[in-house]
Amino acid sequence: MRTFFKIFFASLLALIVFTVIGVFILIGFISSATTSELPVVGTKAVLVLDLSVNFKEQAEEDPFGELISSAEANKPSLFDVVRLIGKAKSDSAVKGIYILASDNANGFSSSEELRKAVLDFKKSGKFVIAYGETMTQKAYYVACAAERIYVHPQGGLEWSGFSSNLFFLKGMLEKLQIEPQIFYAGKFKSATEPLRETKMTEANRLQTSVWLGDLYGAFLKAASVARKIDTAVLHQLANEGDIQTAVDAEKYQLVDGLKYDDEIKDEILKKLKKASGTSINFVTINEYAAATTIDDYAGGGKIAIIYAQGDIVSQEGDEEQVSSDVYKNVIRRARLDNTIKAIVLRVNSPGGSALASDVIWREITLARKEKPVVVSMGDVAASGGYYISCNADAVFANETTLTGSIGVFSIVPNFESFLKNKLGITTDRVRTAPYADMGSGDRPLTATEKRFFQSATDSIYHTFKSRVAEGRKKDIVYIDSIAQGRVWTGARALDAGLVDKIGTLQDAVKYAAKLAKIEDDYRLREYPEKKNFLEKIMGNYKRSIKTNLIKDEIGVEQWQLMQQFKQVKQMVGEPQARMPYFLTIH
Known part of the structure; x- marks a missing residue:
């Protein structure tokens, strides 16, 4: 027993010593980092x-x-x-x-x-x-x-011109004997096409040709002005492969x-x-x-910039997602903070969960009653990304922003044949009601259950259009004519009335200050707020190491494809307001 206590206390002492030393080393690092002089720009x-x-x-x-x-x-x-x-x-x-x-x-x-x-x-x-x-x-x-x-x-x-490529998985699913069971509203709602088609539908080909052509046109116009060459000549150079x-x-x-x-x-x-x-x-x-420091006004009034980048999800999510649990609280804090005079919501999202989008929409609607709310759209603010944008006082987009895509879909996979014929797995059940196991995934939906899912999808689509009609002050019949899941560029969205102005995030901030009547007397506050040092250490390190290791091993393109498959998994069983997820532009 004496030996045990001797070893125990010796180990405990060593642990305490190493802990103290570690703390002092960490403090030294932090002190070094925080007290170091700023880099100097120098001359020329x-x-x-x-x-x-x-x-x-x-x-x-x-x-x-x-x-x-x-x-x-x-x-x-x-x-x-x-x-x-x-x-x-x-x-x-x-x-x-x-x-x-x-x-x-x-x-x-x-x-x-x-x-x-x-x-x-x-x-x-x-x-x-x-x-x-x-x-x-x-x-x-x-x-x-x-x-x-x-x-x-x-x-x-x-x-060589632009192209947009889609991967279609229908053939693979058929070989695996997996039935996706898809329900959607909007003839242009193409997010589920990779699961139900082997090539683009005519509606999707039309919308893709239009928005891709708009991006290409913006590219040629920029080159034409810079190089003083007619856009027709530039277009011909690509067509001829010159x-x-x-x-x-x-x-x-x-x-x-x-x-x-x-x-x-x-x-x-x-x-x-x-x-x-x-x-x-x-x-x-x-x-x-x-x-250097960026010059912002140092007045008493604050403008909150809330960055919403990534997929919209119901659960807490991570830093690369727009979680309704997080963002409803962020928007609410900005609404209740009397020192914040206006809110700018910067949206760069292809959408996601329809429910999560509605949760965020509600907070934007409440905030707008208290103070000006302006939306600035980034690369993409479509489907759920547009859902959370539509009820702002003003919506800014760039000419090449992809937006709109007002539509909804649901996916309920049926793995019965795959489990039985590929893996030799069968299932059985006891139910207390006919629909107790609806959407379980190990059996096909009945005709009645399919009607339930389609009805729910149509209902959410109607709600989506109603939200847009209310926010944009348009008739719902008109909104339906420009909705249907169709993707628009910012320039065309302006003509359609989906956005108010073509402009950058800076333009949106200045406009928010104007609405709040604090043009020359404001400072910016960014949300979500930055994490403290320990949170960054615990969170960023683990995620960045994992991400970088996988990227280095399989390559960036394969990494992106893997992320897209993860998106498919997230979409199962929950109504989605989302753009096509296998979208690549070259």
């Missing part, structure tokens, strides 16, 4: 805009990077990037912008906001140079805002020259009036964000 700085970085709606923070005081650890939001470019316009330390434009990880609407910011920066007279070894069309959309565009001599420029090499891109004046990296650097040095071979003070967007 060139701001680097790397389009391969996906700028999300809210800033991303890496707690481990913060511990080592790395300026690159934290990634600013899209809104921050736009405002930082605006800040650089009048910052005497920044002499120009260098756009890394090989690829573009941002959506078309996000790219539109970045492009507008660069165009505004050019008004300062400072230089903007874009370069990519091989440049994609989406990268070119932003790059053509630059005064000079270059590609690598052995690289090239993608110039741009296959970097030489072709230069021949048809889509780029200003073919240069290697060192030649680009020499041109920048000339712009800076520095000798060839000397170093260039390149400052990344991340570094600039850490080194």
Whole structure:
């Protein structure tokens, strides 16, 4: 027994010592991170805009990077990037912008906001140079805002037009003997097509041709203005396949020259009036964000910006989703906070749970009775994303925003044949009522049960249209004519009356301030609120490690496909207001 106590107390002492040491080390790290000096922009700085970085709606923070005081650890939001470019316009330390434009990880609407910011920066007279070894069309959309565009001599420029691809799973489900049992309202509601068709329906092909054509038209218009080439000529270059090499891109004046990296650097040095071979003070967007502050009004009134990015879900969800449990409370707090004079809801969501969308819609409706509510739409604000947007005082969208998709569907899978014929599993049951096991998944629905599900889907669709009619002050018959699950671009949604204005998040904030009568006397408050250091450590680390490991192992495209399959799982058994989930644009 004496030996036991000796070992026990020795172990306990060691545990206490190591815990104390660990706490002091952690405090040291935190102290180092919080007391370190801000990065310095320096003189003759060139701001680097790397389009391969996906700028999300809210800033991303890496707690481990913060511990080592790395300026690159934290990634600013899209809104921050736009405002930082605006800040650089009048910052005497920044002499120009260098756009890394090989690829573009941002959506078309996000790219539109970045492009507008660069165009505004050019008004300062400072230089903007874009370069990519091989440049994609989406990268070119932003790059053509630059005064000079270059590609690598052995690289090239993608110039082949746009395409949207859908994966269809009906054949696979038939081979597995899985019956999806789908119920939907809206002839354009194509989210379930991959499960019930082997190719696009004519209605879906029509709507996709229209909105994809609108995006392509915006792309050609931007290139036409920048390069002073007629859009018909640009369109023909793609139709004829004339741009296959970097030489072709230069021949048809889509780029200003073919240069290697060192030649680009020499041109920048000339712009800076520095000798060839000397170093260039390149400052990344991340570094600039850490080194400077964004000018916001410092008045007493606050405008809340609530970011709703991701799938709309009923359960608590994660940071990549719009959870009704979280967002109803966030909106409610902003409504009840008397220091908040207006709310801007930034929506970047393809939709999701119809019930969760209605929960959020209700809070928006209540908030609007107390203070102005303005919606700003990002890359996509469709179906459930439009549901939560429709009752605002004003709705802003970019020209290339995808919105609308007012429709509903439900999926109730039947695995009976799959279980029996593929796995040798059978089921049996005892019921106290005929419909006690309705939708259990191990048997087909009866004709009566199918009527129940279709009736519920139609009822939710009617409610959805009623919400839109009320919010947009339109007749429900008219709303039905532009609904039917159809996807619209922001430009067409404006004509249809689904949105009020074409404009960026900045425009929406300014309009909210105007409605609240605090144009020159407000500051911004962002929601959901940032997590504290420990929450970031416990949450971000685990998620980022898991995500990065899987992505590195299977590749980004396979990762995206896996995420889409997870979305299918989430949709089973709950009415959905969602856009097509297998949507890719090239």
